[in-house]
Amino acid sequence: xxxxxxxxxxxxxxxxxxxxxxxxxxxxxxxxxxxxxxxxxxxxxxxxxxxxxxxxxxxxxxxxxxxxxxxxxxxxxxxxxxxxxxxxxxxxxxxxxxxxxxxxxxxxxxxxxxxxxxxxxxxxxxxxxxxxxxxxxxxxxxxxxxxxxxxxxxxxxxxxxxxxxxxxxxxxxxxxxxxxxxxxxxxxxxxxxxxxxxxxxxxxxxxxxxxxxxxxxxxxxxxxxxxxxxxxxxxxxxxxxxxxxxxxxxxxxxxxxxxxxxxxxxx
Numbered sequence: 442x443x444x445x446x447x448x449x450x451x452x453x454x455x456x457x458x459x460x461x462x463x464x465x466x467x468x469x470x471x472x473x474x475x476x477x478x479x480x481x482x483x484x485x486x487x488x489x490x491x492x493x494x495x496x497x498x499x500x501x502x503x504x505x506x507x508x509x510x511x512x513x514x515x516x517x518x519x520x521x522x523x524x525x526x527x528x529x530x531x532x533x534x535x536x537x538x539x540x541x542x543x544x545x546x547x548x549x550x551x552x553x554x555x556x557x558x559x560x561x562x563x564x565x566x567x568x569x570x571x572x573x574x575x576x577x578x579x580x581x582x583x584x585x586x587x588x589x590x591x592x593x594x595x596x597x598x599x600x601x602x603x604x605x606x607x608x609x610x611x612x613x614x615x616x617x618x619x620x621x622x623x624x625x626x627x628x629x630x631x632x633x634x635x636x637x638x639x640x641x642x643x644x645x646x647x648x649x650x651x652x653x654x655x656x657x658x659x660x661x662x663x664x665x666x667x668x669x670x671x672x673x674x675x676x677x678x679x680x681x682x683x684x685x686x687x688x689x690x691x692x693x694x695x696x697x698x699x700x701x702x703x704x705x706x707x708x
Contacts, residue, residue, distance in 0.1 A: 442466045442467070442489045442490060442634065443466070443467045443468075443469070443487060443488050443489050443490075444461055444466050444467065444468050444469070444488065444489065444490045444491070444492060444634075445468075445469045445471055445483070445485050445488045445490070445491045445492070445529075445534070446458060446461065446468050446469065446470055446471060446491075446492045446494065447471040447472065447477065447479075447491075447492070447493045447494055447495035447525065448471075448472060448493075448494035448495030448496065448540075449468070449470035449471065449472045449494075450470070450472040450473065450474060451472070451494060451495065451496075452593060452596060452623065453494045453540055453590070453593055453623060453626060453627075454472070454494040454495070455596075455623075456593075456595065456623035456624055456626060456627040457492055457494060457626075457627045457630055457631075458470065459627070460624065460627035460628060460630070460631050461492075461627075461631065464631055469488065471483060471495070472495065477495075478521075479495055479496075479497050479517040479518060479521035479522070479525075480516070480517055480520070480521040480524060481521075481524070481525070482524045482525065482527065482528040482531075483525075483528060484528075484532060485528055485529050485531075485532040485534045486532045486533070487532075488529075488532070488534050489534065489535055489536065490534060490535065490536040490537070490538070490634050491525070491526075491529045491534050491536070491537045491538075492537075492538045492540075492630060492634075493522065493525060493526075493537065493538070493539045493540060494540045496518060496540075497513075497514065497517040497518055497521075498514070498518075498567075503542065503544070503567050504544060504547075504565050504567045504568070505565070505567070506567055507566050507567070511566055514566065514570070515566075515570065518570045518574075519570045519573050519574065522539075522570075522574045522577070523574070523577050526539075526574075526577060526578055526581060526583075526585075527581075529583065530581055530582060530583055534583070535583065535584060536583065536584045536585070536634055536639070537578060537581075537583055537584070537585040537586070538585070538586050538587075538588060538630050538633050538634060539574060539575065539578055539585065539586070539587045539588070540588060540590060540630075541571045541572075541574065541575055541587040541588060541589045541590070541642075542567070542568065542571045542589060542590060543555065543589050543590065543591045543619075543644070543646070543679075543681055544563065544564075544565065544567050544568035544571060545561035545562070545563050545568050545571050545572045545575065545589060546559060546561065546562060546563075546568075546589075546679060546681075547562070547563055547564035547565060547568050548562035548563055548564040548568070549562050549679060551676070551677035551678075551679065552676055552677055552678065552679065553679045554679075554680060554682060555644060555679050555680065555681040555682060556644075556682050556684075557640070557642060557643055557644050557682060557683070557684055557685045558642065561575065561576075571587075571589075574587070575587040575642065579641055584638070584639055585639075585641065586633045586639045586640060586641060586642065586643060587641065587642045587643075588626075588629060588630060588633065588642075588643050588644075588645050589642065589643065589644045589645060589681070590621060590626055590645045590646075591618075591619040591620060591621055591644075591645065591646040591647075591681060592618055592619060592620045592621070593620070593621055593622075593623050593626055594620050594621075594622060594623070594699070594702070594706075595622045595623035595624060595702060596623070596706075597705065597706050597708060599706065600655070600706060603652070603655075603656075604659060604706070604707060607656050607659060607665070607667060608659075608663065608665055608667070610667045612670075613652060613656065613670040614652075614670065615651075615652060615653070615670050615671045615672060615673035615674075616651075616652045616670075616673050617649065617650065617651040617652070617672075617673035617674075617675050617678055618649075618650060618678075619646045619647075619648065619649055619650070619678070619680065619681065620646075620647060620648050620650050620699075621645055621646050621647040621648075621693060622647065622693070622694055622698050622699070622702065624694075624698075625645075625647055625691075625693040625694055625698070626645055628691065629643070629645050629686050629691050632686070632689055632690065632691055633689075636689065640685050643683070643685045643686050644681035644682060644683045644685070644686070645681075645683060645686060646680070646681040646683055647683075647693035647694070647695060647698075648693075648695055648696055648699060649675065649678065649680065650699070651672055651673055651675070652670050652673065653669050653670055653671065653672045653673075655699075656669050656670065657669055658699070658700060658703055659703065659707065662703060662704060662707060663707070
């Protein structure tokens, strides 16, 4: 399969690029190194699929990633995504997978269960932009799927400051969140490309991770004796159901993959 991949040099895009190449696919990287920017409508002729991972945001921020320029944020991410999808339809690209976010559901009450088919209810501009792109993709004459990913780990930068604070003995506030390894997210995206009739939206999440448990693993690896943070209250956590991906045969790595990855993250 010939795949056009936006954001190939980004965090998720890097995982997807490696997975696609490992699967024997021919990948056209659409990122800054190739001269692509959000807002462009590249020639996608001859491509079987588009995977859209690129996103413009303030460094290190997704929610609140508009910084002090919400207009530019909308122009690049909402309008630029629409232009890209239109180019794919124009050039006969048969499949699109769009990297969305669990942020499309931030407006649901604390503790809500997030099903695959739950309609978007964003609570911030980031979630709204993702929801708008999902809706635009859904009405196009193409086999498209929006994958609503939770927090992604797998690269050293993810928890660098957290690990530094803990190992230095600085206080670490309690927190609990959902996570998925970048390789598992990439595997889900590649799985969706193989489906003759892919679902329109899927959730992608794996583990519920309390900082207490994460740092307990760090403690075991390093021998650090600093006290662990208290456990966070899990009741307000909105947990995604991933029934659609699991039904397709997706098998994320769970805590075993986290433990196998941690030595690399601590380097």
